[in-house]
Every structure is written in C-alpha cells, then in structure tokens.
Amino acid sequence: MTQTFRDRIDLEMTVNGEAVELTVPVGRHLIDVLRLDLGLTGSHVGCEHGVCGACTIVVDGAAVRGCLTIAAQLQGSKIWTVEGLTESGAIADLQKAFVERNALQCGYCTPGMLASAKALIEADRVPSRETIREHMSGNYCRCTGYEAIVDAIEMVAKARAGETVTRSRAGETAAEARDGARTR
Ligand code: FES
Numbered sequence: 001m002t003q004t005f006r007d008r009i010d011l012e013m014t015v016n017g018e019a020v021e022l023t024v025p026v027g028r029h030l031i032d033v034l035r036l037d038l039g040l041t042g043s044h045v046g047c048e049h050g051v052c053g054a055c056t057i058v059v060d061g062a063a064v065r066g067c068l069t070i071a072a073q074l075q076g077s078k079i080w081t082v083e084g085l086t087e088s089g090a091i092a093d094l095q096k097a098f099v100e101r102n103a104l105q106c107g108y109c110t111p112g113m114l115a116s117a118k119a120l121i122e123a124d125r126v127p128s129r130e131t132i133r134e135h136m137s138g139n140y141c142r143c144t145g146y147e148a149i150v151d152a153i154e155m156v157a158k159a160r161a162g163e164t165v166t167r168s169r170a171g172e173t174a175a176e177a178r179d180g181a182r183t184r
C-alpha cells in the first residue's frame with residue numbers, strides 16, 4: 001500500500017440514522033469501515049472485487065458495493081446496513097417474504113440481497129420479474145434457487161403498491177397456473 005493510501009482522513013457520515021465521525025485510512029473500503037471500525041458485521045464479504053454482491057449496502061438510497069467503494073468518497077452520505085434496516089422496520093416485509101418463500105438457506109448472501117431489493121423497489125415501484133432478475137443479477141446465492149428470491153421481491157413490491165400476487169409454485173402466478181392447466 002502506498003503512503004497516500006496509508007494517510008488518514010476525517011470522515012463524517014450518517015450510519016443507520018446516527019451521525020458518525022471517525023478517522024480512517026484514505027484507501028479503506030466502506031465494508032471494512034463498517035465491519036472493522038464500527039462493528040457492523042451484518043454486511044458480508046465474499047469476493048472482495050465487486051462480483052458477488054454479499055457486501056451490498058444502501059448509500060443515499062442506492063445499492064452500492066461496499067468492497068469497491070472507498071469510504072473517503074462518502075463524506076456526508078447516509079448509509080444503511082442490514083442492522084439499521086432491520087431495526088427501523090424498513091425491510092420487515094422483505095424479510096418476512098424471504099422466509100415465507102424459502103428465499104434463503106445459509107443466509108450469507110441475504111443482507112446483500114435485501115439491500116439490493118430495497119433499493120430496487122424504492123426506485124421502480126413495481127418492477128417486472130425480468131427487471132427484478134436483471135437488478136438482482138449482481139447478487140450471487142450459492143444455495144437457494146433464484147426463483148424464490150424473485151418471488152419474494154415481486155410479492156413485496158406488489159403488496160407495497162396495493163396489489164397482490166398469488167403463486168401456486170415458484171415463478172408461477174395463479175393466472176399463469178390456470179393458463180398452463182388449460183394447455184396441459
Ligand atoms: S464482497 Fe463485494 S461484491 Fe463480493
């Protein structure tokens with residue numbers, strides 16, 4: 001690491017609704033500031049080069065890779081991790097839907113999945129299944145079928161918008177099931 005990256009910088013951010021002031025190495029990534037400096041270990045680390053999405057965090061309303069983001073860039077930013085999102089109740093419906101739809105097994109990917117899903121639903125009120133797949137394609141899960149994850153996100157998006165979706169099995173709405181039954 002060069003001297004420039006060893007130099008330290010004062011940083012002020014809002015993390016999970018609380019003002020935080022700390023001094024960090026200029027080159028430290030957001031995920032390390034959260035996990036190592038602030039003890040917020042809910043956001044996970046996987047590949048550490050922007051591929052798996054395990055470290056996804058909500059920064060100023062957008063889903064951001066914590067392992068690619070230099071914390072020093074985030075002066076004044078509002079950061080939400082899975083801890084704050086859980087305590088505030090902001091993702092309670094998503095968490096419930098993930099459980100109901102069996103959209104997690106070991107849970108390692110889940111904090112990142114929830115952060116990505118939250119940002120998507122807030123940006124695109126009722127995203128199509130195709131849009132959900134596209135948006136979530138940067139979040140890898142090694143043990144759950146993605147269909148259940150898409151189901152859970154779609155269910156919450158529609159519920160928040162006052163719509164309902166009934167699925168007789170993963171990936172199939174009641175209407176699709178009826179149509180399928182007619183042709184089967
Ligand atoms: S740990 Fe950040 S994308 Fe994999």
Ligand code: FES
Pocket residue numbers: 103104105106107108109110140141142143144
């Ligand atoms: S639930 Fe195990 S990696 Fe996704």
